[in-house]
Amino acid sequence: MLRVFATLLAILAATSAAYADARKDCFDKSGDIAIQNCTEALRLSPNDVKLYLARGYEYNHANDYDRGLADYTTAARLDPQNADAYHGRGYAYNAKGEYDLAIAEFNKTIQLKPNNYVAHSDRGIAYYNKGQYDRAIQDQDRALKLKPDYAAAIKNRADAIAKKNKR
Numbered sequence: 682m683l684r685v686f687a688t689l690l691a692i693l694a695a696t697s698a699a700y701a702d703a704r705k706d707c708f709d710k711s712g713d714i715a716i717q718n719c720t721e722a723l724r725l726s727p728n729d730v731k732l733y734l735a736r737g738y739e740y741n742h743a744n745d746y747d748r749g750l751a752d753y754t755t756a757a758r759l760d761p762q763n764a765d766a767y768h769g770r771g772y773a774y775n776a777k778g779e780y781d782l783a784i785a786e787f788n789k790t791i792q793l794k795p796n797n798y799v800a801h802s803d804r805g806i807a808y809y810n811k812g813q814y815d816r817a818i819q820d821q822d823r824a825l826k827l828k829p830d831y832a833a834a835i836k837n838r839a840d841a842i843a844k845k846n847k848r
Contacts, residue, residue, distance in 0.1 A: 707735050715739045730760045737769045744771040764793035768800055775807045783807040799829035802834040809837065814845035 703725070706718035719736035723729065737752030750773045757766035771786030787804035790797055805820030821838035824831055 685814050704729075704732065707732055711739065712743065715735070716743070721823050728759055730756045730763060734763070736767065737766075737773075741769060741773050741776070744776070749773045762793060764790045764797060764800070767793070768797070768803070770806070771800070771803060773842065775803065775810065778810075780807045780811045786844075796827055798824040798831055798834065802831065802837055805834070805837055805841070809841050809844070812844075814841045814848075817841040818845070 703718045703721040707715055707722050710718060714738055716739045719732050723732050733752045733756040734837045737749045740749035740752060748771055753769035756763055763805035767786045767789040771783045776784035776788060784804055784807045786798050790800040801820045802824035805817040808820060809817035818838055818841045821834045
């Protein structure tokens with residue numbers, strides 16, 4: 682009986698170590714290696730919101746937006762108050778050219794985290810992509826009010842003003 686118990690403890694320790702390594706590499710690595718490690722960690726802990734967020738981020742940055750959306754959707758289902766889940770969905774929808782859906786996701790992000798300057802800027806990008814330059818400028822202004830040195834918002838604002846003035 683003691684031998685069985687010792688064997689079970691050894692298996693549990695090995696599984697715990699494997700999970701810890703995979704989880705760490707999910708966050709510390711990038712690209713395919715991160716995706717593989719996130720997937721392995723999720724196999725052992727299927728309700729870990731942070732793992733879905735991390736893998737969704739990697740999928741989005743690999744231009745695999747459908748898989749990114751799936752992971753961010755799971756994260757939102759597991760934690761409906763997690764603004765990062767909606768932000769990731771907005772990013773994916775924007776990249777897919779589904780601007781109205783992107784704006785809705787960024788709205789939810791901003792509702793949950795009103796001071797998220799990146800979400801304001803990203804929503805502005807979606808408005809820009811729709812040709813709604815005034816709204817794009819307003820969102821970049823909001824982002825800059827929250828973080829005056831946010832370089833992306835400065836550039837996005839200038840781009841929107843230039844497009845608006847070309848009409």
